[in-house]
Amino acid sequence: MAEPRNLSRRAFLARIGVLGAALGGGGLLARGLLNPASGATNPLLPPAVDLVRPVLAALARDTLNGLTTFALPGPDQYSRTQRATSRTPGALEAGATDFMISALDNFVPFPDALAQPISAALVTGLADSGVSLPGLEVLPAELRSLDQAFTALLQSDEAIPLSFPIAGLLNLMATQVNPAAVNGLHLSPFARLTYAEKARAFELIEKTDSDLVALLDVHFPEPLKASVSGLLKFVGGALIEFATFGAYSEYGVLDRETKTLRKRPVGWTLTGYQPDGPVEGWDDFIGYYQGRQEVRD
Amino acid sequence: MRDVIVIGAGGGGPVVAKELAAKGLDVLLLEAGPRHAKPREEWSTFEEDANNPLTGYFRLGPTDRSKPAWYREWPQNSFVWQLSGVGGTTQHFYGNYPRAYPGVFKGYEGADRNEYDVEHRFPFSYSEMVPYFEWVEALMPVQTAAMGHKEQLFFKGAETMGLPVQTTKTTHKASYRPQENAILQPGGTAGKTTSSDLLVYPKATGCTFCGYCFQGCMRPKGAPRNQYAKRSTDNSYVPMALTAEVWSRGGKPAELIADAYVTRVHTENRHGVLTASGVTWRDNVTGEEHREDARVVVMSGGCTENPRLWFNSGLPNPNGWVGRGYTDHFFDWMIGSFDDYTGNPKGVGSSARLDYPPYGGLENVGLPPALNAFAGTLSDSGIRGQYKNGRGKTGPWDGPAGRVMGPELKELVAGGIDKLMTVLVITDDDVEAQNRVTPSALPADENGPIPKVTFNHRKRTKRTLRNREFMARKAAELLRGAGARKVYRIDWAPLILHVQSSMRMGSSERNSVLDATGETRAVKRLFVADNSALSNGLGGPNPTLTSQALATRTAENIFQTYFGGDPWVRSEAPVISTDPRISVRLGELGL
């Protein structure tokens, strides 16, 4: 049974985290800023669009904090929330979230032609998945104005930072795993999950028969549809691998211009890698196995 | 009008360029990626700087790193690790140069002859290949690997398995040994000190055990480019091609243009025969297109890019095999954790191996922290202790296969990355039509429609799947024998590093793109010379030696068929790529 459009729309925005991030307890937009009256008179809502943009950026960062601490937990609040912490530095100390945002927004050569429809799907999608969300009523009612601003932004020809649809995907999955994640500490549903729940969210993404595209309700023509569906499975794996790579890499302390390190990277400290920094060589040459320096037929 | 245009300066292209430049032909070598002429200025030892697949200097993309990398579609959890740039994917390889197993060649009569991919053998015999192996081995040169602590530990494990030590170039049966590799053996102070003052050429020669093979070899410091320890083609074949006049009588230096993306192979109909006539390339910097004609065109863009170029050029594909039969050795990854120091990640990444025809093989691979973390989290079996993604096999390793990530990975490396030993599981995998490159439906990039690489890894042939399980068990046995306290199996999703056979050479017109000379069946004067030309996955050995031997043979065929020359491999001895005449000339050229 389809919910009335407004309700289902509200649920969807809550699930991808936008509603909570913008308006929920601790939300980034003061409710008064989104005055429903002005929304009704000005469909493009230019001031509200400017307000929504940083909300989306903050939502993406929060979601990715949830991801990078999943890859490398540390002594931070996100790790505490997932109930997998560690006393030694983790992803946040390593700058892994910045690594992910920089990569996604500037370097993943993901064609706009795809990012746009996926993002648009996150705008128009209803995702009536039958999961009932608790606590929707504590989220405020200024849906229409927010939604219009959101829609206006995503339908403009402004390039959508890829971190936004990625965050949307993770949050959608998060609320699938734990509907209660629409509310609580942090801005994003994904960051509110426990470690096991985050794993469960990835299980859903990776599952070979899951059809995320259907869930997103994106209408791609074939054969693009098959491509996008395959792509999302790739994205699931890549997010984990890439976040982990970033967390253990020199990203946070590397000066690219001078090719020097500002500090010892977290990944090196954690693994004891080259205690005195880069070398020209090591004294690790023992000899030749069984003394044999050459073979021939 | 050139004599020969070679597309791609990776593992294969420079071989043809060098061999034909030596014979005095006018050769143009076009490379899509960066030149990297000054490694000491352009490179570093940092994983983020070098190996970030989006922004690193070793990526698939143009020279300008502020521009995005070239996007490729793979519709499964996998990673195709190809590099652009002079040297291609050999820039970050480990220089392991084993020969293909004899069982993958025509006419093989060993007792296990029916156990290989019998439908897709090379269309000629192993003994016909041997002179080409020998030629490349002498030229590189290929030598027996020096041993560090991680190799010693690998051998300790191998010694418990009841296998002999291989002391020949040819692999006749299951056995283990130091790699034969294209790495100059350490000389002078190399491998004996950590003092950078002492590790300067010529006080140090050959491999200094720095451990940065994956970030590019530029050691020993101060050595001429052609005497850097690792013989990636940017350090070996390319310098030879560019200096052919000084080391080969009658030689003519090849011209190399980097940042030149070939977008089209041109053909014309000559007396009813479709014939290659030239190429168009695009300058990555200016976006300008250039067209040049040639008597012969050689495709050496690698297993993924050659089919793409073929499709984008609108060339015929009568039997449908262009892009099909892609093999990748269906790798897996095993991590052993030890109480004691293992030497990981010092020295050449991978200097010990175990061969197991007709199943595959094993080799050790030492990685720095971020790549080690990446390798531990690329899995088709979910996350250990959380979910299995329908797999999560159990066996002689600890617990189910799957990602070692998050808290578990942190704990694993907390003992020190040099208390790990990691083993690459290499599968002798079958050529299968379903594993292939096709044009992607995703939007084109500036060079045209992009390739899509599909691996149906869960549905590979019974033999392939059996071989992978067999070798994974052997890897666990080896790690336990070496004294591992714990052994983890990752069950890698396809990590496509060893690429072969997507434009395969074969004896049958029904399932091959190339005839036995390396020429394409559909277009005359068009040759393929790189890994994609290989007939199969070689039984598991790392592909570059065999690919370069085959490219040498193809160069001979080109010279004989279209330039009226004589073959040389059986009658001459090669000049070695470290030859001082090459060094001097490189110096004059500012290279």
Ligand SMILES: Cc1cc2nc3c(=O)[nH]c(=O)nc-3n(C[C@H](O)[C@H](O)[C@H](O)COP(=O)(O)OP(=O)(O)OC[C@H]3O[C@@H](n4cnc5c(N)ncnc54)[C@H](O)[C@@H]3O)c2cc1C
């Ligand atoms: C991590 C790693 C370790 C490895 N270790 C080993 C090892 O120890 N031993 C071994 O034998 N093998 C190893 N390999 C495999 C080895 O790198 C390949 O066998 C080898 O590089 C293949 O050579 P190729 O010429 O087929 O392709 P590539 O080396 O990939 O070269 C293709 C080149 O063509 C260029 N190109 C493509 N399309 C175009 C175009 N349209 N126009 C112009 N230029 C184009 C590309 O930019 C590239 O430079 C390793 C690979 C990886 C990833």
Ligand code: SF4
């Ligand atoms: S370990 Fe040896 S071969 Fe590898 S980069 Fe260092 S010097 Fe070169």
